[in-house]
Amino acid sequence: MSEGQRLFVGGQWVEPDAGYYPVVDPATEETVGQAPEASVEQVREACAAAREAFGAWSRTSPGERAAVLGRAAEIIRGRLGPYAELARAETGATTGTARAMQVGVAAARFRRYATVEPAEWAIAPQINEAGPMGRAGVMGALAVRQPVGVVTCITSYNNPWANPAGKVAPALAMGNTVVVKPAPQDPLSVYRMAEALEEAGAPAGVVNVVSGRATDVGAAAVASPDVDMVSFTGSTAVGRRIAEVCGRDMRRQLMELGGKGAALVFDDADLTSAVAGIGTTFSFYSGQICTAPTRVLAQRGVYERLVEQLAAYARRLKIGDPREAGTVVGPLISAEHRARVESYVELGRKEGATVVVGGERPAPERGFYVAPALLADCANDMRVAREEIFGPVVAVVPFDDEDAGVALANDSDYGLVDYVWSGDVARAFRVARQLRAGGVGINTVGRNMEAPFGGFKKSGVGRDVGSYALHAYSEVQAIVWPG
Numbered sequence: 001m002s003e004g005q006r007l008f009v010g011g012q013w014v015e016p017d018a019g020y021y022p023v024v025d026p027a028t029e030e031t032v033g034q035a036p037e038a039s040v041e042q043v044r045e046a047c048a049a050a051r052e053a054f055g056a057w058s059r060t061s062p063g064e065r066a067a068v069l070g071r072a073a074e075i076i077r078g079r080l081g082p083y084a085e086l087a088r089a090e091t092g093a094t095t096g097t098a099r100a101m102q103v104g105v106a107a108a109r110f111r112r113y114a115t116v117e118p119a120e121w122a123i124a125p126q127i128n129e130a131g132p133m134g135r136a137g138v139m140g141a142l143a144v145r146q147p148v149g150v151v152t153c154i155t156s157y158n159n160p161w162a163n164p165a166g167k168v169a170p171a172l173a174m175g176n177t178v179v180v181k182p183a184p185q186d187p188l189s190v191y192r193m194a195e196a197l198e199e200a201g202a203p204a205g206v207v208n209v210v211s212g213r214a215t216d217v218g219a220a221a222v223a224s225p226d227v228d229m230v231s232f233t234g235s236t237a238v239g240r241r242i243a244e245v246c247g248r249d250m251r252r253q254l255m256e257l258g259g260k261g262a263a264l265v266f267d268d269a270d271l272t273s274a275v276a277g278i279g280t281t282f283s284f285y286s287g288q289i290c291t292a293p294t295r296v297l298a299q300r301g302v303y304e305r306l307v308e309q310l311a312a313y314a315r316r317l318k319i320g321d322p323r324e325a326g327t328v329v330g331p332l333i334s335a336e337h338r339a340r341v342e343s344y345v346e347l348g349r350k351e352g353a354t355v356v357v358g359g360e361r362p363a364p365e366r367g368f369y370v371a372p373a374l375l376a377d378c379a380n381d382m383r384v385a386r387e388e389i390f391g392p393v394v395a396v397v398p399f400d401d402e403d404a405g406v407a408l409a410n411d412s413d414y415g416l417v418d419y420v421w422s423g424d425v426a427r428a429f430r431v432a433r434q435l436r437a438g439g440v441g442i443n444t445v446g447r448n449m450e451a452p453f454g455g456f457k458k459s460g461v462g463r464d465v466g467s468y469a470l471h472a473y474s475e476v477q478a479i480v481w482p483g
Helices: 040-059 062-078 080-091 095-112 162-173 188-200 215-223 236-248 271-278 280-287 300-316 335-351 402-410 425-434 467-472
Strands: 007-009 012-014 020-024 031-036 120-128 137-147 150-154 177-181 207-209 229-233 252-256 262-265 295-299 354-357 373-376 393-399 417-421 439-442 474-482
Touching: 007 040, 007 188, 031 080, 031 188, 040 150, 040 177, 040 207, 040 215, 062 080, 062 095, 062 162, 062 188, 080 095, 080 188, 095 162, 095 280, 150 162, 150 215, 162 177, 162 188, 162 229, 162 467, 177 215, 188 207, 215 236, 229 236, 236 252, 262 271, 262 402, 271 280, 271 300, 271 417, 280 393, 295 300, 295 402, 300 354, 300 373, 300 393, 335 354, 335 373, 335 393, 393 402, 402 425, 417 425, 425 439, 467 474
Parallel strands: 150 177, 150 229, 177 207, 229 252, 262 295, 262 417, 295 393, 373 393, 417 439
Antiparallel strands: 007 012, 007 207, 020 031, 120 137, 137 474, 354 373
């Protein structure tokens, strides 16, 4: 075993008490490597190590912490090729996605939080009259951002580089220490990230990584009395259980949960742009992305043309080995998840939807592939239109007018990211303001990486990305004195 395949606890690479388990390449079903299975006791040791390291790390200057993050960014960028190949093998992402959107974004996030931002700001003096709380006079005040403490970061399988980096980098920048529990399907990349941080000079215990398939590994990382905050990306069902544990101890939490993004396409929309944007559900990591526009609401005047063009788009996509040039659609993460996605396509057919294209297993005999599926003639009360499928499946629902479209979009348990396509910019902004979602894309599925990210309703609690992540991983303290 290489050092990177051991647990990383308290600055040491240690053998796992519970042994190892295979990490499988979803494209070939071959073993990529052996991941360590932590015991509950080792998870507790990681949390205790983070607690012990917190005091000294929190007292370092923002500049010292930024220097570590900056060096980590350069190390990751310098190893883009091998790190991306590992990510591709673990996740089944195409080579281009692994390089740009996984490892590349992770390096950019470490670089972003290597920029020192003010941690305190003055508040305008206030003139107080004499009273029971103090004497009369001018009172000065300062607001200070303090680190939360030890943060457990539980990360998703769909991006084992960018997602952990989006938690670890701002948490460390604010002076917190972290225990990372990566998704069991693809933890090896997260150990490479820890390796880069260790080489960059992160002191022992500041970053800890513990992995495992057993649910008690993650549960121990949440329940430890040494943990002050949990940052979780994953399903709403798991997020709810974590929130219950955090609530008992009034522990801080940041939850990025499920999504069922509505894409409203109005009669005056640029269909080429709309199809390309919605089509990312088919192509970008095979729809295993919480922000995907999976629920298309099409105004009746454009409904038939949109369905026709989406079907043609899906048929053109090259499905297969993510290492091959031109491949757009890779595999799903596992055989179990493929079966789940296939069951939803069949469910849609039983509910009365028309499977226009896709849903079958394509030619490769090995690998967890599903052809992109388009379901037309859907109603918003169908399960395929209400539940997160997390695969290359798009459900299309017709609507009549603007009010009806907004009502359908908001008739969802989720509210992460919605989308509006319209040639009328004023209407697009008017509709966006009415949508109950944490983010809205107007004529685009692109994101501004300084804009806050998070969900309404069952899509999560809190906001991160850009400066909002620094806010998420800090507490605000007021210091007041007489003038």
